[in-house]
Amino acid sequence: MPNELQRYVLLDRDGVINRRILGGYVTSWKEFEFLPRALEALQYLAVHGYAALVISNQACVGKNLLTIARLESITQRFLTEVALAGGNIKQVYYCVHMPKDDCNCRKPKPGSIQRAQLDFAFVSQTTYFVGDSPEDMQAAGSAGCPAVLVRRDAFLETRLPREVSTMVASNLYEAATMIVAKQTRNAGWPESVVPARDSNKYFHAHQR
Ligand SMILES: [Zn+2]
Structure with missing residues (x-):
């Protein structure tokens, strides 16, 4: 498939694909627990x-x-589990730095998304980022990507980001169906056009 027809979706890992460990990290395979319907969502996508491209701190x-070796393992x-379930994760980008390192690849900075964009040449305006944290939403916003926030729990609902482009889903499966439905509906539009708000400009520019 030519690259311009390939669609991408950017996914946070912990809290979106696998269960986030509160106050800690996934440091062994035993602690890596797929969230309900996450594998189904990856297959659906x-x-x-x-x-899918995974972007994770x-x-x-x-x-x-x-260690890096254990993270790789x-x-x-x-x-492997994702592939067996019919999912297609093309690349995983990890920032392994600490906040004090002040790197550009740690979300909320957009460096890792920009790196993925260099590698896969996706159009940021039509490439969704699915995350569960304000840092994810901020990184997506800085990179020019629309975002879907996966709710961690009901309490977070009062602290939703204000960005109009942010959609909210209960889990990755719901986020995936929202993205596919929205982009199928917009399938007649050129990749670079954001429908609705810019529609007048679009028609004006292309009528002749
Ligand atoms: Zn980093």
Whole structure:
């Protein structure tokens, strides 16, 4: 499939694909627990022509709670399970730095998304980021990507980001169906056009 027809979706890992460990990190495969319907969601996205790119902060490596080798081993098992379930994760980008390192790849900064964009040449305006934290939403916003917030729990609902482009879902499966439905509906639009708000400009520019 030519690259311009390939759709991508950007996914946070912990709290979106697997269960977030409160106040801690996933440091072994035994602690890596897929969230309900997450594998089904990854398969659904693959079936609808989406390749997934995972963008995740793993400061546990910088904090010496997990070696790179063990992170890679967890990742291999995670990707194997996803592939067996019919999912299509093309690449995983980890920031292994600590907040004090002030790197550009740790969300809320957009560096890792921008790196993925260089690697896969997706159009940010039509590439959704699915995350469960304000840092995810901020990174997506800075990179120009629309976002879907997966609710961690009901309490977070009062602290939702204000961005109009942010959609809210209960889990990755719901987020996936929202993204596919929205982009199927907009399928007649050129990749670079954001419908609705810019529609007048679009017609004006293309009428002749
Ligand atoms: Zn980093």
